[in-house]
Amino acid sequence: MKDMMTAAVYHALDDIRIEQWPVPKVGAGEVLVKTLACGLCGGETMAWYKKAEPKVLGHEPVGEIVEIGAGVTDFSVGDRIFVNHHVGRINSHLSRRGHFTRDPFYSSMRIDPGGVCEYFRALPQHLAMDTHKLPESISNEAAVTIEPWSCVLSGLKVCHIQPGDTIAVVGAGFMGQGFVHLAPFFGAGKVIALDFSDWRLQKAREFGATHTINPKSEDAVEALREANNGRLADTVIVIAPFPEAWDQALKLVEVGGCLHLGAPLAPGVDWVRDGNAAYFDQITVTSRYSSDHTDTYSYIRLLESGRIDADKAVTHRFDIADSAEAFRMLVEAEQSLKIAVYPHGIPEGSAG
Template structure:
């Protein structure tokens, strides 16, 4: 094993540097992973969300290159997904099903991150949320396990009933996930809303039955026109802007559900009419990240061929191009999931989707 490796380190939104870092050393019950591929997440563009500097990326898929004493379920050469955060069983929040809100969850991280050549996973990671990747699932499809497990986690609390109309406000990569997975929870009509006609066209490829561009048409009127005069039973808002939240709330039918799929910046007010909040009986839900039950469910759906994960990969980069990859992520124009290959993009993956 080499003693040093390359890592892409984020100092600011516009400052991604390639640095030489030591290869992590593992202890008993731990594993060292060779990073096969790592996706970039839109959450990494939120300057308020995480402190810098940090190794970029938290959606890696790896190959086991070293195992510590006591590890028996995995072997060198296995392709493995390990969630970047993992929970614990014995806490008040965990016992009530809120694994991801227990402070322990965020304290458990991959060492040192995702966009680097190797990373260490702890014994707690292996005990809670590590999975061999089936041969039928490609490495690129496996890159979607962490982010779209968050989608699956959110859909679990959306109260969708069979045949319901579901609207998704924001059709970036995560919005496409909600569009694509909503029918697995019983959705009938699935309506994607976005200012980008390119993203709306992609949403139709992922299963949207209808699309609306609020920049060019009245969203509520268009929704009523395609839905028998009604608004949506469930509205999921991904765009992290107060205006988008207001738009989403205006699209929810009486008795429906508004799901907040991404946070607003801290200290951002969100005001509702108190009278309407009482009489409309709209349930507001949110779900931060994904836990071990979500990743397990998602991987089974992926293996069963229910999810078009490979089609969500729009761009591929070598680790030396990490700054360019992140710039494309920030622009968020004609890209979905951007993947960085720390050991080089495989020859058969060099085409851009």
């Protein structure tokens, strides 16, 4: 194994650098993974979410094990795997109550040094809880959707959708498309996507939306009622991270329904509700940060069953050398969904 490797490093939103970093050394119980592809995540564009120090981009990797540490028995060199970048533990108050991802331990575990680099190290905790050998039927492209759309699945689990319910999704970027695409597995009837971009709304139709609304050109509440027999939606999922979008989303929820917050506002940004309506509307507000090992497992099984159009979700592919351009496209987010970066070159035959 060589000593140094190429890594795409975040210094600031407009400053992504290609640098040489040391290849991580593998200790007992750990594995070294050659990164075959890694997705870029919208969360990486939230400047407030980033730590000050330079950081290797990416936490949505698929790779192949190239080295195993002493004592690793469940995995071998050559295994193609997905590793969840964060991983929970069993023995804590929050974990025992099902909130694995909000236990501080979860975010303290991370792949080293990240996903958009040639090699990364996975820890014993990763291997014990949330590392999965991938069947051949799951392509590397499809596998970059595992982390983000497992988060979607995690969110849908807490919306308590009843069979036939009408679901509205506010914000049809990559995560919104995931909610559109996966909601039917939870029993959704009508699935209605809202976005200012007609390109994204067209994509939403391809991912299974039964109706689309562009609030730029029509009144969202009126259009929703028209599409839904005069009623509002039973569950509304809002991905757009602005208080105005949350206000708009709340106006779309039927009495007794659910408002699911699919992404956070920046810290310190208020979101104010009418307390009288909050009482009488009987609306449940839910949220779910990231995804735990049970979500990953559910999602991989769905993927393996052939029911997910994951390959279609990867709209752009970049060589690691072009990571700055890939990141710019992510920030602009105009006509792209998932962007995949290839640290060892884009393989022959990849679409797009």
